[in-house]
Amino acid sequence: MRLDKFICKSTELSRSEATGLILAGSVLVNGESVNIASAQVHENNHITLDGQQLTARPSRYIMLHKPADTLSSNVDGDHPSVFNYIQLDKTSELHIAGRLDADTTGLLLITDDGRWSFNVFNPKYRCEKVYRVYLRDSIEGDIVGKVAADIRRRFEQGLQLQGEEALTLPAKLDFVSAKEVLLTITEGRYHQVKRMFACIGNRVNGLHRESVGEINLDIPLGQWRFLTADEISSIPQYS
Incomplete structure (x- = not known):
C-alpha cells in the first residue's frame, strides 16, 4: 500500500499530516528515509x-x-452513498471492491485491503460473480429449447460489446423463467451485464448480485456484517 496510507492505518494522523511527516524525513522504511508519500510499502x-x-x-x-x-x-x-448504512469509524479508509450501479442491488464488498480487492475483480483469477437478471423481453420459445440454447452458447463463446474489440470471457447463463436468468461472469467491465444483454437485443430491467466467489449474500437488505476468515481467504490467489 502507499506509505501515507500505511501511516494513517498505523496512527490517528490524517493523510495530509502523514504526508507532511514523510516530506520532513521523519519516516524510515527498512532503515532508510523515504520522502515520497505514494511510495509502495508492505x-x-x-x-x-x-x-x-x-x-x-x-x-x-x-x-x-x-x-x-x-x-x-x-x-x-444524486443518491445517498452506501456508506450511510455502515456504522464504523474511519470509513474514509474503506473502498468498494467492485462497484454496482445505483439501480442495482445485492452483494457489495467493502475493504481497506487494496491487494484483496484487486484480486476479487481481476479477470486473471477467474473469481465468479453471480447476478440475477430480470429482462424486459421474454426469451422466445421454450426456455429449455433451441432459442435459449443459442443464447446460452453465445454467452459461453463471448460477446462483442459495443466499442470494444476483445470478446467477453466465457459466461454461464441459467434460465429461471422466460424473463429471469442467472448470469455467472469472471470479469467486471463497465456496465458489463447490461451491455451483454444489449448484444442480444434485450434490456435489463432489474439486476441483483448474489455472490462473489464463495462469498454468498446472506443478510437482509440494507444490512452489513464483517466477512468471516474463510470468506476472506476464499478469494483466489490471496495470501
Whole structure:
C-alpha cells in the first residue's frame, strides 16, 4: 500500500499530516528515509515514525446488502452513498471492491485491503460473480429449447460489446423463467451485464448480485456484517 496510507492505518494522523511527516524525513522504511508519500510499502517492512515502529491496524472486510438508488461511492451524490448504512469509524479508509450501479442491488464488498480487492475483480483469477437478471423481453420459445440454447452458447463463446474489440470471457447463463436468468461472469467491465444483454437485443430491467466467489449474500437488505476468515481467504490467489 502507499506509505501515507500505511501511516494513517498505523496512527490517528490524517493523510495530509502523514504526508507532511514523510516530506520532513521523519519516516524510515527498512532503515532508510523515504520522502515520497505514494511510495509502495508492505506490512512486513520495518517502518518507523520519529524512531517508533509502526504497525498497521488489521484490515477490514465487509459485506453489505446494497439497496437500490444508492451510490457505490464514499460520498453522497444524486443518491445517498452506501456508506450511510455502515456504522464504523474511519470509513474514509474503506473502498468498494467492485462497484454496482445505483439501480442495482445485492452483494457489495467493502475493504481497506487494496491487494484483496484487486484480486476479487481481476479477470486473471477467474473469481465468479453471480447476478440475477430480470429482462424486459421474454426469451422466445421454450426456455429449455433451441432459442435459449443459442443464447446460452453465445454467452459461453463471448460477446462483442459495443466499442470494444476483445470478446467477453466465457459466461454461464441459467434460465429461471422466460424473463429471469442467472448470469455467472469472471470479469467486471463497465456496465458489463447490461451491455451483454444489449448484444442480444434485450434490456435489463432489474439486476441483483448474489455472490462473489464463495462469498454468498446472506443478510437482509440494507444490512452489513464483517466477512468471516474463510470468506476472506476464499478469494483466489490471496495470501
